[in-house]
Amino acid sequence: MSVEAPVRAETGTRRPRAFASLVKALGISWVRDRSQVFFNLILPGMFLVLLVSVYGSNETPVPSVLEVGDVPVLERAEPGDFEVSGAADLDAALEALEEGDADAAIVQDGEAVTVYYSQTNATTGVIALEQLSALVDDVNVAVLSEAAPDTPVLELETDAAEDNSLEPVQYLAPGILAWGIAISGVFGAAGTLVDWKRDKLIRRLHLTPASAGTFVGARITVSLLVALLQTALFLAVAVAMGMELSAWTWFAVPLVLLGTAAFLAIGVVIGGIAKTGPGAAGLSNMVTMPMAFISGAFFPLTAAPQWVQWLSVISPMRYLNDGLQAVVVQGASPAAVLPEIAFMAVFAAVVAVFAWKTFKFDEL
Amino acid sequence: MDAAIEVNDLQKTYRGRRTGEVRAVDGVSFRVEAGEFFGILGPNGAGKTTTLEIVEGLRRPDGGEVRLLGQSPWPHSPALSQRMGVQLQASSFFEFLTVREQIETFAELYGASRARAAEMLEQVGLSDKARTRCQKLSGGQQQRLSIACALVGDPELVFLDEPTAALDPQARRNLWDLMRSINDEGRTVVLTTHYMEEAEALCDRVAIMDAGRILAVDSPAELIRGLDAPTRVTVAAGQLSEERAKELAEGETAASDDEAVVFETRDPQRLLTALAAEGALDGLAVRTANLEDVFLNVTGREWRE
Ligand SMILES: Nc1ncnc2c1ncn2[C@@H]1O[C@H](COP(=O)(O)OP(=O)(O)O)[C@@H](O)[C@H]1O
Numbered sequence: 087m088s089v090e091a092p093v094r095a096e097t098g099t100r101r102p103r104a105f106a107s108l109v110k111a112l113g114i115s116w117v118r119d120r121s122q123v124f125f126n127l128i129l130p131g132m133f134l135v136l137l138v139s140v141y142g143s144n145e146t147p148v149p150s151v152l153e154v155g156d157v158p159v160l161e162r163a164e165p166g167d168f169e170v171s172g173a174a175d176l177d178a179a180l181e182a183l184e185e186g187d188a189d190a191a192i193v194q195d196g197e198a199v200t201v202y203y204s205q206t207n208a209t210t211g212v213i214a215l216e217q218l219s220a221l222v223d224d225v226n227v228a229v230l231s232e233a234a235p236d237t238p239v240l241e242l243e244t245d246a247a248e249d250n251s252l253e254p255v256q257y258l259a260p261g262i263l264a265w266g267i268a269i270s271g272v273f274g275a276a277g278t279l280v281d282w283k284r285d286k287l288i289r290r291l292h293l294t295p296a297s298a299g300t301f302v303g304a305r306i307t308v309s310l311l312v313a314l315l316q317t318a319l320f321l322a323v324a325v326a327m328g329m330e331l332s333a334w335t336w337f338a339v340p341l342v343l344l345g346t347a348a349f350l351a352i353g354v355v356i357g358g359i360a361k362t363g364p365g366a367a368g369l370s371n372m373v374t375m376p377m378a379f380i381s382g383a384f385f386p387l388t389a390a391p392q393w394v395q396w397l398s399v400i401s402p403m404r405y406l407n408d409g410l411q412a413v414v415v416q417g418a419s420p421a422a423v424l425p426e427i428a429f430m431a432v433f434a435a436v437v438a439v440f441a442w443k444t445f446k447f448d449e450l
Numbered sequence: 451m452d453a454a455i456e457v458n459d460l461q462k463t464y465r466g467r468r469t470g471e472v473r474a475v476d477g478v479s480f481r482v483e484a485g486e487f488f489g490i491l492g493p494n495g496a497g498k499t500t501t502l503e504i505v506e507g508l509r510r511p512d513g514g515e516v517r518l519l520g521q522s523p524w525p526h527s528p529a530l531s532q533r534m535g536v537q538l539q540a541s542s543f544f545e546f547l548t549v550r551e552q553i554e555t556f557a558e559l560y561g562a563s564r565a566r567a568a569e570m571l572e573q574v575g576l577s578d579k580a581r582t583r584c585q586k587l588s589g590g591q592q593q594r595l596s597i598a599c600a601l602v603g604d605p606e607l608v609f610l611d612e613p614t615a616a617l618d619p620q621a622r623r624n625l626w627d628l629m630r631s632i633n634d635e636g637r638t639v640v641l642t643t644h645y646m647e648e649a650e651a652l653c654d655r656v657a658i659m660d661a662g663r664i665l666a667v668d669s670p671a672e673l674i675r676g677l678d679a680p681t682r683v684t685v686a687a688g689q690l691s692e693e694r695a696k697e698l699a700e701g702e703t704a705a706s707d708d709e710a711v712v713f714e715t716r717d718p719q720r721l722l723t724a725l726a727a728e729g730a731l732d733g734l735a736v737r738t739a740n741l742e743d744v745f746l747n748v749t750g751r752e753w754r755e
């Protein structure tokens with residue numbers, strides 16, 4: 087014989103309550119996982135502070151130069167161009183260079199000026215070399231002009247092509263934020279799926295009146311809330327570092343949500359492949375690291391080789407970065423970032439469908 | 451009585467790239483009456499979990515039919531889930547949540563009150579652990595919490611998949627009491643186990659399962675009676691000469707070695723009286739047939755745990 091289950095009227099109205107309690111349970115476990123809090127909320131801000139202080143100072147460092155014997159040409163240098171100290175002899179000077187104690191050593195014998203530059207501190211060594219040769223050129227020009235006052239000489243002026251007013255924090259922040267959103271999404275989804283495979287929690291929840299779908303929805307909601315919290319905290323750090331927010335900054339909200347959806351989809355693909363937590367983290371790294379570099383997250387894409395710029399076309403992180411740069415920094419209106427929005431939406435949809443089709447639900 | 455579960459000719463084959471084909475469930479049929487305590491007893495790998503998962507509606511069988519409280523468990527129906535409680539083989543909890551948060555979350559999912567959640571913790575004896583994180587509970591406590599989560603929705607039907615596996619004997623006995631009380635409340639209980647004594651102690655009826663098949667289903671007492679096996683009576687050696695033992699056996703088997711004399715009898719009362727009169731009860735042990743012998747009989751091989 088068959089017994090019909092009593093139809094329960096409250097099953098429909100109970101769904102929101104089940105959803106809310108799942109969001110709460112997952113939210114609590116997220117907050118209690120300190121590594122999550124550090125990784126998602128603190129790390130991106132730390133990265134910003136770090137990178138701003140590396141790229142941050144626009145002043146070029148003052149090269150320290152060792153004067154071996156008497157070097158008259160140095161007397162023509164502007165005060166503050168070099169940090170000059172004396173050296174006993176050439177050997178001592180070269181040794182100091184090797185130790186990295188100075189950037190260059192200079193010897194003058196009549197008209198012959200010899201510069202030894204450090205390869206230990208390659209960058210500052212080259213800067214010292216360039217500035218010293220500029221100094222020698224200046225001296226030559228002065229001498230020649232004196233000898234032939236009627237002959238015109240070429241003067242070289244250099245200036246950075248970018249808008250001088252853009253502080254480093256302004257162009258760094260959107261990229262690092264996009265990277266932060268990406269790692270939360272990818273690592274979060276991949277790690278969560280591996281946990282679910284291990285704990286079989288989703289099986290258990292599938293057998294409650296709330297469906298597994300409600301549970302997955304609750305987990306995605308937690309990820310989206312985390313992304314918004316992360317964005318708010320990050321922008322607060324950026325403002326403290328001197329960032330100016332445009333009036334359209336609020337439009338970062340839909341951009342961040344859409345970006346998170348795209349990164350969660352990538353994470354689901356990874357979580358479908360990985361068997362263990364470290365495996366999931368490794369694969370996530372393999373995806374997010376190169377993506378950060380081809381997306382202009384840490385340095386402007388214009389500085390990257392052409393092939394990198396080509397590759398970046400398929401990276402959702404690039405579109406999130408560009409979109410955030412446009413609305414938060416440049417104050418572009420939402421209409422201007424429609425292409426970025428369209429790309430992220432299509433990307434998220436395509437990867438989500440792929441993840442859905444290839445995922446082995448049996449493993450959950 | 452109404453059937454709580456009717457299972458007919460279930461088939462399930464796993465196809466793994468490395469393992470090849472495994473016929474995990476091969477033509478399983480059984481029926482569980484409402485209010486019954488039903489056990490599935492079998493060694494590891496017998497197909498108990500797979501059978502249970504198909505009955506619960508977690509897995510789709512390759513063939514066969516399941517009726518659960520009169521409905522098909524596949525696809526998943528919220529109304530049916532409301533009437534059943536499940537404890538899976540692996541304890542599945544939300545990470546980082548305390549015992550109370552865990553049970554209250556499950557209560558919400560079943561539409562049960564907080565008071566009911568607290569009552570369940572009390573019933574499984576975890577009230578004093580309410581603030582402990584689930585991952586810090588002992589194995590037995592985790593199983594209790596799992597059972598509490600299964601009961602919080604006040605189900606008619608409860609599935610328990612090897613709840614006592616890997617527990618120490620004391621914790622196992624405690625769980626037995628809990629499981630008995632669940633059945634005494636009028637709930638139908640389906641338990642899988644690979645412990646003979648457990649099935650014998652708890653179940654109204656037991657299905658003996660091996661290699662994907664159910665080989666016998668009946669009450670433990672009937673299964674053992676059906677064996678028609680003699681009772682083994684053992685006394686310490688040195689109290690009876692070999693001849694005297696033969697005489698007392700009255701034509702039944704008696705074997706002696708350096709340590710003991712072992713009788714096999716169908717009339718233990720007569721033999722024991724005779725032994726008592728003889729004053730030869732030192733080191734007495736009486737062993738009737740048990741489910742282990744039933745297993746040996748139906749599978750043709752020794753029980754291995
Ligand atoms: N997901 C799976 N994939 C492949 N084989 C499986 C899977 N689950 C169980 N098996 C195999 O099916 C058989 C029955 O397993 P199971 O139902 O777990 O038995 P039991 O619960 O009685 O120990 C075993 O041989 C096991 O290795």
Ligand SMILES: [Mg+2]
Pocket residue numbers: 498499500539612
């Ligand atoms: Mg099992």
